[in-house]
Amino acid sequence: MKRIRIQNVITETDSQNYTAIEKWILDIGDMLECDLFIGIGFRNDKELLLEKNHPITPPIKERIEQVRHLYIREEDLPIYNLFIDQIIQAVAQNTKIAITKKAAVIYRQASVILDEMFSNPEELENVPKSKKVVNTFVNTIFSDAHAIESLIKITAYDYYTHTHSINVCVYALSLGSYLRLKADVLEELGMSALLHDLGKSKVDHAITNKNGRLTYDEYEKMKHHPSYGYAIAVKLGISDRRVLDGIRHHHEKLDGSGYPDGLHGEQITLFARIIGICDVFDALSTKRSYKDRLSSYDALHLIKETMKNHLDMSIVDDFIKMQRHEEF
Ligand SMILES: [Fe+2]
Numbered sequence: 001m002k003r004i005r006i007q008n009v010i011t012e013t014d015s016q017n018y019t020a021i022e023k024w025i026l027d028i029g030d031m032l033e034c035d036l037f038i039g040i041g042f043r044n045d046k047e048l049l050l051e052k053n054h055p056i057t058p059p060i061k062e063r064i065e066q067v068r069h070l071y072i073r074e075e076d077l078p079i080y081n082l083f084i085d086q087i088i089q090a091v092a093q094n095t096k097i098a099i100t101k102k103a104a105v106i107y108r109q110a111s112v113i114l115d116e117m118f119s120n121p122e123e124l125e126n127v128p129k130s131k132k133v134v135n136t137f138v139n140t141i142f143s144d145a146h147a148i149e150s151l152i153k154i155t156a157y158d159y160y161t162h163t164h165s166i167n168v169c170v171y172a173l174s175l176g177s178y179l180r181l182k183a184d185v186l187e188e189l190g191m192s193a194l195l196h197d198l199g200k201s202k203v204d205h206a207i208t209n210k211n212g213r214l215t216y217d218e219y220e221k222m223k224h225h226p227s228y229g230y231a232i233a234v235k236l237g238i239s240d241r242r243v244l245d246g247i248r249h250h251h252e253k254l255d256g257s258g259y260p261d262g263l264h265g266e267q268i269t270l271f272a273r274i275i276g277i278c279d280v281f282d283a284l285s286t287k288r289s290y291k292d293r294l295s296s297y298d299a300l301h302l303i304k305e306t307m308k309n310h311l312d313m314s315i316v317d318d319f320i321k322m323q324r325h326e327e328f
Helices: 058-066 074-093 099-119 126-143 147-153 161-178 183-194 198-202 216-222 225-235 241-248 270-285 296-306 313-326
Strands: 003-006 009-012 018-021 036-040 045-050 070-073
Touching: 018 074, 045 058, 070 074, 074 099, 074 126, 099 126, 099 147, 099 161, 099 198, 126 147, 126 161, 126 183, 147 161, 161 183, 161 270, 161 313, 183 241, 183 270, 198 225, 225 241, 241 270, 270 296, 270 313, 296 313
Parallel strands: none
Antiparallel strands: 003 009, 018 070, 036 045, 036 070
16 A cells, blocks of 8 residues: 655555544544544545544544544454444443434444354354343433434344344344333343344355345255254353243244244244244345335234234234334
């Protein structure tokens, strides 16, 4: 990479890529282990604002507030993610930060963690990391009356396995909170929802990433993911029956036509019922390469019309009431 210094402006040429970061999150005294840049001129050339390992001073903070975007080098993203990871709990509890912004950064951080988790599902660190994600969501939900609305609004519309997992976690926590589940139960429900599809990491990537509908054989292979996920969770040391059941049984159906164990009615636990509903809702309301997304209204209408024998309709009704309550 070639650096040209002109009056304190470093224009980084050739293939140097930058990524915008959440500028409002940085406070006076914060110190990043990567350089910070701002964009200047109509070409949005990058100017070095603060070298790495230098604390943010009041004038720098003022400058940050004046610019539209703050950037780091793309290659420094892991460093920035680590920084966010260290301050995320403080951000969640900071009443001065708007809930919409909090929700965005918490969602973003969850996405980074889930991405790592799907690449390395059996890493023992996944359990404390997931607990931290869920705990941050739960704390945020309890700390602000508008948290659920904000979290639901930022759920991704495009389907990726890891964003789907976060969306399902957000919906399950919102529904659980609407059902007045206690905080400790919510945390376990959130864990189960976040990890519900972790078993997809053991299914052939050509199938999980396929740009199109699955063939019969591919679908049969995909159907192993709840039991794979259950096995991974056990291996990770998760022992809470509710969490494990939620992972293993989120595709079970009340009439016994689900998988992997063909459970009926009452055999399907509350966590599995809640996650099953949130899973179907998110699958319908996100866009896939082969299908458009349905609006929340249409997705719920379809669920009510066609899934009476599969999903617990009393919980679906609560889910609808919860959504009306949140007006999204
Ligand atoms: Fe699933």
